[in-house]
Amino acid sequence: MAPLKTSFPKDKIKIVLLESISVSAVDTFKKMGYTHIEQHAGALSGEELDEVLKDAKVVCIRSKTQMTEAVIKKAKKLVAIGCFCIGTNQVDLDAANKAGVCVFNAPFSNTRSVAELVIATAIMLIRRIPDKDKAAHAGEWDKSSVNSHEIRGKRLGVIGYGHIGSQVSILAEAMGLKVSYYDVDNKLPLGNAEKVDSLKTLIEESDILTLHVPGNSGTQNLLDKKVLSWFTKGQLLINMSRGDVVDIDALKIALEEKRISGAAVDVFPEEPKNKEEKFSSSLQNVSNVILTPHIGGSTEEAQWNIGLDVSSKLIKYIESGTSIGSHSIPELSLPKMEDTHRILHIHKNVSGVLSEINSKISKLNVNILGQYLSTNFDVGYVVLDIAKNDSLYTLKELKRIDHTIKVRILY
Template structure:
């Protein structure tokens, strides 16, 4: 993803976070000859205006599901009021909490349904501190003028490393030997235990995680094939195959990295596993629990058709840690099977990066209106307003119907529009406009007129 210019407040946050490292570097550097005239830098720093909402005194943030401290710190640095809850919420408790907040941060357990979102009167933005967004009713969020952001790649390395570990663990039957040793059984065997060098890894879904996995696998001497619905330029020596069936038939290990869609639901069943995968091959699912049909997997493992499997995701997952996981009983008796509780992205590094990435996106949307990388909104941005400029920013989410821009431009006609940008996505459109030289009374007038238009979904004014 290309790097983005951050606003002034985020720049300050990053500068503060790295101050210790900068100080150490300076003190460790050799002394310079101060008798020479210093070289002038051609880079000048433009101070950006810190915008604030026209009609909101305080921004309230609700963070659920033990979101990383990096996000908490980022929001508090902005002066926002932050409520932090380590668990997920649901039902009346969630509705009560969400009613007054301007932003909410969740992971995968909290479900923001239509009924919940309709109760969120002040909510302008949702942060999914994870990859998936299927826990949010995106259509309803769009219709209510609520932008949704996620973290599409920050945990990619962590998931890829887990898969590499599982490939080795399955190939050497380490899981079974570990369980035997815990029971006091010494069972030193080499039968059906292999090196992964020279073996073929088939990757289903060649996105952020798939490509990371591809590079790691090749570095360990594996041949990599991948299948994706899009034509993608491979990294290294990886090769794209035309069909899923071709990939399954060619691979010693198959690793799944696809989103949860109608097209991916039950993607691998008995036909694919027993009919196309090699006898003795291994299956790894670190994508979504609905992609693999569990009864078909059990049959393939118990019959010996599969040499082993590793599962990190399940069709139904509990909302909290504890002894409440409802799993297929027959799955627990399968040989050479690794079961983990959806920990693919559960590393300190990944959670820290996710906290930074999503909080930065939310801060830019709240403070500047930038919708870049929103999953449900038109992606637009305007350059920052300079500190010395007497300018306000109008943010207008509206129904994507004819005549709206004409109506808006008539409202703006008596003012100096410094810059303006509009785009649409489906039934929703989003406009950003910077208007210069306006008084307090004119700000109120602009806000009232824009928010009173028939197509208005949500209007915000930052000044």
Template sequence: MVGTTRKYVFDFDSTLTSVEALDVLAEMLLDGKSNKDAVLSEIQEITNLGIDGDISFTESLERRIRLLNAHQNDLDGLVKELRQKISRSIEENKAFFKEYAEDIYVISCGFKEFIDPIVAEYDIPSERVYANTFKFDTTGNIIGFDETNVLSSHNGKIECLKNLNLEGEVQVIGDGYSDYVMREAGIADKFFAYTENVHREKAANNADHVTPNLNEFLFVNDLPRKISYPKNRIKILLLENVHPNAFDNLSEEGFSVELVKHALPEEELIERIKGVHVLGIRSKTQVTEKVLSAADRLLVVGAFCIGTTQIALDAAKKGGVVVFNAPYSNTRSVVELAIGQIIMLKRSIFARSTEIHQGKWFKTALNSQEVRGKNLGIIGYGNIGKQLSVLAEAMGMRVYYYDIEDRLALGNATKCNTLEDLLSVSDVVTLHIDDNKANKNFIGEREIDQMRDGAILINLSRGFVVDIRALVKALKSKKLNGAAVDVYPEEPRSNGDFITELQGLENVILTPHIGGSTEEAQRDIADFVPNKIMDYINSGNTVDAVNFPNIRLPKQNNAHRFLHIHKNVPGIMADINEVLAKYEMNIASQFLSTDSEVGYVITDLDKDYNKDVIKALKSVEHTIKFRVLY
């Protein structure tokens, strides 16, 4: 509705734009000069002193203009640069500025020469822009500012707004001292501290509402906006010390992110998950049915690892909670560790290294062999198994593999029809099978007996797939000549003491579940999983979801998007479309994907909707979750 009883007064620098314009001008003018850093630092310090009210604005302006030594011609370049620096959420809500143009004003201590051409693109005419103006000499040099303008004086915004005598409720949106004093002086009714670009404590502490972006401001005022629910209101809880890039990626997108360094036990997680929209975990956190039942707002679980058995996937699906993992990001890291362990074990490197550490010199070829020409048996020919196959063959190994699924061989690898066939032919056996509970003790005493005498076993998959007692027995009896174990039936939640029967055995490499723990892998996971989470939150995409029907959506343009998750029973689509027809909603496009239990439908509508439509869609029988994106 146009012509509200509210008036909206925006600051310019660090609000409508993400930068302070005079700082940008200084950057441009000082580019390539030896004193650039010193002058920039001084200008920025003066800027901040003025913004926080620690010096008068008049003094701040005078000192900066003297340091700038700018010319009128420089302003064209500044305007061009500022067009690239519009605040992100301002730019995506151009429709608000257009619809409410008559109620929007800009009051800035900046300068009309560069503000007018920027805000004109947001339907704010020059007559509703109140700002300073430069003084030029006859050759165009900027020599000062119009000192008769009220905005050039300390607390000038108060006087400017008072002179406007605006009717209705006046709301000020800005980032600094000169903005919140308008409310303190009683000239404005509310002050919103705009923190998308810079968070100033004084402004935030004196605000009626802290707004990290324009969507939040529009949400609070129930105004039209790009997204229906501001991202800063979406709470994300990241556990188990996931890579800081994940925190950065999600925070930069505008979400509220909390990072916890360790896993949480069930009861504590039940308490912490209330109000959380996105949960990020690794392998130790158990997302049980009880946890999911307590999750009153949960939309997504992101597993920053390959495995997902720590998550009650069916319960998550039935609750409309989408689960993503990182099936490929640490593949190379695990493969490289396997290659390294194969070489180390075949050369008895750890035994020789321990002797040297103990001051012993024992140069020998005993139990030291090349890997070239040896048989490698890969159990589990998925992403990791296949890449290991290629690298091992490049080193001259003969590769055999076994998988319960029909997998195409890469290179010269030979498929084995049975596990026994693989075990009987392999000098080295390496495990890369999934976390299906049916794989418990997949390698036990019987399977070890089927292996070649003197063979080596490597487990980089799951701790429970190897019977540890049977492995210890085989190593002590010399049935096996060595082993490398990275995963264990029970692992601690955090770093500390650890005991296993494998400790102290000769030619055994023990590592603390670090197969995928490289900087590269963790960085890749911290990019991959947050991108999946953001894609679902922002657009509804479920591509690569572990437990949900997959839908890849085209880019949404000038439409409202409804996401409806429901039980997969006949007639739901008809019920949804009947509601839309009743409220005369025109469907621009619609996408549906189902599995045996749930259906997921996305509807794009090219007509504005009211809250009655939302209520009606939420009331459709068998609805699990409903969400409005735009």
């Protein structure tokens, strides 16, 4: 990706990186000519967050910084948010959409890291390594093979057969597991995986259950007290999806009653914002339980790839207006045009706006070399490539159009 000259000086475009974003992102921005980069090791909130975003064009976050409606409204100059992680739950997408702020993430870059940890913890749990490890640290020499098993030949139930769930499926088959999956959408099975029509059936037929569902109202408390009552034969449970998917207190009871013989949990309903905050969970000190601090995707390889992926999407949007992968404003894939000026117009999706845009351009006798449009329920996104000598007048007139949210000239 070669650097593109923009109308707004790149050294004036403030990019804020929070939560120790990978150096690969910083290197990518610098390589493309962006030097006004402000980095913070941890998450920010309240007045501190508002202050650093006051004059920022781009903010890069991971999972802790909360981009609420109030935060987005105060960040008047913000044009894009980069979520350097799988999800976008930390961003009010509706508010970003209505404010004309583009939101990107990296839905696939840490897939392998999470999948490997699922398989690793499954092996640890089925061999009861957490208890053996604890005993050894306490000076006990427990070599018993009782309740310690091979993973080969067991059935893995995958709840949510998306990018991570299907990757787990492939790795599991290579380890000799039989795989079944349940998904609310119709997903094509990979390898020899078998689709199951109900969550109850999947739980009852599987030896190990692993969760890979998105965080939304439909998955919140998915494994509640009732669903956890379907675990009756000492299955293992792994959750590396979202913290509010499993009722932690009900899970503790199932573990104590031996209906579930072990669990690995990487995500929690409430998580510390930084290393200084103390972590507390009702699952602490429960037998054969592995607790990890939301590190499913925290490998150097995954963070490096995420840094490259999201920073590249942000740069494409800043420099060309391309919004493929956006979770807020409509998606557009845009070609590069020579000897033109490109103007982005984001507006409320109401009738008459596009007509008014074309009417103003017609009255100005502007030579249009390219026009692109995409809409969602709330917002319309129009990109115009026009002759260079027409750009200043056109930009001024487009800003006057009713229902305009944001107008930018790129080059």
